[in-house]
Amino acid sequence: MTPSFPPRMLHTVTEWLWWERLWLPVNVSWADLEDRDGRVYAKASQLYIVLPLAFCLLFVRFLFERLVAAPLADVCGIKDRLRQTLEQNAILENYFCTKARVLSQADVRGLCKKMGWTERRVQVWFRRRRNHLRPGLRKRFCEASWRCVFYFSAFVGGIVALHDKPWFYNLKEVWAGFPKQSLLESQYWYYFLEMGFYLSLLLSLTFDVKRKDFKEQVIHHIATLTLLAFSWISNYIRVGTIVMALHDSADILLEGAKVLNYAKWHKTANTIFVIFTFLFMLTRLVIFPFWVIHCTWVYPLDSYPPFFGYYFFNVMLLVLQILHLYWAVLISKMLYKCLFSKLEGDDRSDEEEDDSEEERNCKQNHTNGVGVRGRANGH
Template identity: 40%
Template sequence: MTSSISDWIWSERFWLPENVTWADLERPPTGAEYPRIRHILYALPLAVVVFLLRLLFERLVAKPCAHILQIQVGVPRQAQPNAVLEKVFQSKTCPDTRQLEGLSKQLDWDERKIQRWFRVRRNQDRPNMQKKFCESMWRFTFYLGIFIYGIRHLWVSPWMWDTRQCWYNYPFQPLSPGQFNHYAAELSFYWSLMFSQFIDIKRKDFIMMLVHHLATIFLITFSYANNMLRVGTLVMCVHDASDIFLEAAKLANYAKYQRLCDGLFVVFSISFFCTRLVIYPFWVVYSVLVESWEIVGPYQAWWLLNGLLLVLQALHIIWFYLIARIAIKAIFKGKVIFSNDRASLPHVPLRQDISVLCHHRRHFWPEYSQLVPHVFNPPITPRISK
């Protein structure tokens, strides 16, 4: 039964072009190598290595950098121990008016005192700035490194300049060490994110990001298994480019380098537009949709791949709309300063809130749907600086 399930999952009729079998890919020419499904298994132990490498990087590199930049851990104010309120907090961190009235009667507390307790309790669980800095520095380092590695190999590849080369003699295209290393690094990184999600800063879109990481792993695995490495490396490089500037802007924000943060945000916006709304659709997606149809012809997995790429493009448009809307608002409506009743948080302009945007990338709708100031601060009252 296990064999029949495996045959169904890896159906040649679905995954490969007509008259091509998995056995054909098991017999490469002398001195060449084709991608094989078993290669994908190497990513799992490598993901553990990447995860451990990240822990070492944060301890030995990121934290010392945070100390140099005077980014402190900070000790949040602790909520007064209360078993009744703690039980409610575990199910609902922000109770409604009806619940507040009931708790007020039960505890003989004023409603404002209960609201204050929940506010302090929420802040107690918020990640400190140093932890955010370390996470962003790790992602910045990875994205920068993998982008440089990928573009270095693509620069001398003919399909970088002529995307039709992605499909000539497909799927009988030899696997190069550079392609294997690029795929292994990306796949192991995303598997490591699956592990680290449970120790990273908890976000409201935890489930969405979990699904996103699984989808990304599927796309990378799928393109490797049926030897779409050439177009796959193009897709990965295009997506990694703008993430570098997003994480850099977040680092500048945490270090309170406001002008640098604003400048990096502008660069991020421009790079996002160029890579996700110009290069990706008119260069990469066009090649998969049109050029592969002309050279290879459609097959069942071809429809799946193009469907996923087009869904991703739709998300790119939505994300950029949100980024542009808030950026324009910040530029043309002046400098908005937000008052905060917590003395530990300085007054910051709206542009700074924009710059922190959100964590990854690669990216899911909830990440960019939260590009509003109240995501980064508790409820606040705005006042316009004169």
């Protein structure tokens, strides 16, 4: 192998990666998208700013949660639930950390034989240990407040950037002159703030309140970042700004409803959640598939034949639509609770296990003749 092979291989990979037919329609080259005659185009090299911007937003979030959200939580009287004292036990702690956090009946019986504890006492210990790992109400409030403020700011910024653009009212204008569409300063900042925000959410997922749709959240954030990055490079920026504004509109109400619910303004929170549900179904299940995806799937064919980027962009939009359908089911369940029972926080959250629930489960597990013993040890 000659020393020049790795550079040649890298050059070949680079040429293939930036092959114009992957990113651009036929008869369009990268040379056509070079800045000239007062026209400025988006460039792939500009995407490097997203990472430092994400860390800046994480820092801003840190300051916001401590200097704004936390004092607001105090004003609203939001306090973390008092958690019961956990008995110190090295055997159970080791089992919890290395083997399982949720026990099967066989696991419970094995630990009871090993330690001489009652089944209920072991189950209560594991329940309390799991609760100690769960975030408190104030953390949930602060996180929801930050997301609500960002979505509101981003949505207002998006409307300001779009309200005077012809493609905001006529989607066929999205493709007028594509891809030779000059980049606007408002589009630049709107794009990079949104990309930085979603990357910051992806980086903080392991530290934020864990939800049941954790994997779906990861897929959503990755799909969103991929879509935004690809649309930036291929100059799908006009439709990208419309997609972002469409998504932010409903997210404001969801986070706002959660903030009010944590503050125990339940009636107001429920009203906003009902409005959010209607807006979510309208924007994600009607406008997004039948207007936006129709715009990206049908209208471009009037100007150029399909190419790889055309298919890739639309497939990623379909991935988002599948996630919309999944969340629509969750939201419908939450709406049912909101209307017919009581909405407690977010159905996706990893909620604390209640003592009464544990006690009921314990009684059911002991109906086979094993007495419920050790009340004083359990509580």
